[in-house]
């Protein structure tokens with residue numbers, strides 16, 4: 001193992017300062033939970049077993065179509081991004097996998113890249129293809145679509161790129177291909193809404209045919225952006241129909257921010273699970289119609305309700321239930337490492353609270369049509385401060401009790417700002 005970016009001594013030194021308070025809080029919570037018949041150690045074990053992948057592209061500062069404000073020391077290539085992801089995992093102990101995006105993360109030697117990640121204790125999660133942007137030297141433009149383009153050669157190029165992503169993913173040890181296309185229109189009448197879906201399905205089937213046996217194809221829907229009038233795979237309905245058309249190995253991926261405001265996403269989770277098509281998540285939060293705010297920063301209750309459905313699903317698994325969990329957000333005003341640590345914490349918090357739900361009481365109240373009791377059962381779990389469980393889990397696994405405090409004390413970003421080249425545009429999403 002190479003040297004990990006943050007010194008273990010620093011972590012334990014910082015933890016020592018926080019230990020006494022944590023022990024007190026943990027003991028109080030343990031007593032409170034045991035009054036409810038819950039064993040805190042069992043919950044802590046479930047929290048320790050839970051993990052979420054981080055997106056390689058999230059390690060850079062993102063931006064909007066108006067501006068991007070890079071920070072000194074931000075990563076500009078996959079090697080530097082891996083180092084930053086290693087910091088996140090070291091301190092959270094909850095993010096052992098990185099989801100790469102191609103061609104952004106292209107390198108000459110993928111087995112070397114895999115080893116580089118392994119040396120940090122990291123693996124690779126779903127590979128993401130990119131046919132929503134044109135790349136230098138690319139023969140065909142995606143300006144009017146990729147998998148759904150009216151031009152056969154453009155569709156073929158997009159298919160080819162996805163197949164290359166599968167090949168790269170195999171070298172990296174991934175087993176999922178996530179496909180999100182920006183295809184859509186800006187004007188009524190611009191394209192035939194039915195035939196563009198036909199073309200998409202036909203091209204997607206060519207990718208599907210190349211999936212290795214143990215691989216899955218995850219289709220990500222998004223209501224709008226970059227197309228503002230219609231998107232080819234705009235919603236979970238289009239997504240599940242496409243997944244059912246393509247076959248068994250095709251599942252739907254829910255990016256929380258890809259819905260209209262106030263949509264009942266937890267119900268979508270339950271629906272997709274009901275039909276064995278829930279493939280994974282991209283976690284983030286949103287306020288208006290955006291898809292890039294930090295997980296749990298706006299609506300942590302919705303995140304809890306999503307996890308409530310996932311815990312239900314775990315108890316009643318349907319065929320192939322094995323969702324992949326990943327953060328997908330853009331960090332425009334924060335240090336991306338801090339944002340992803342804080343997001344991992346929000347995600348684990350929602351999960352732990354969902355684990356605490358008294359399922360028997362909930363199901364009983366549901367059967368009896370006791371709406372208030374059912375709601376209060378969820379509310380009791382939601383109101384519980386689970387942070388001592390998360391902190392204890394991190395500390396016992398070598399992570400930091402105070403993640404952001406420890407990260408700041410390490411001076412990591414300052415050090416990187418001396419070592420790394422500054423780039424005008426940075427490496428996050430623009």
Ligand code: RM4
Nearest residue numbers: 128180220255291328429
């Ligand atoms: C999209 C979508 C995809 C991500 C790109 C960068 O909005 O969420 O998952 O790959 O952004």
Ligand code: MN
Nearest residue numbers: 220255282328
């Ligand atoms: Mn996404």
Ligand code: MN
Nearest residue numbers: 255257291328
């Ligand atoms: Mn998105």
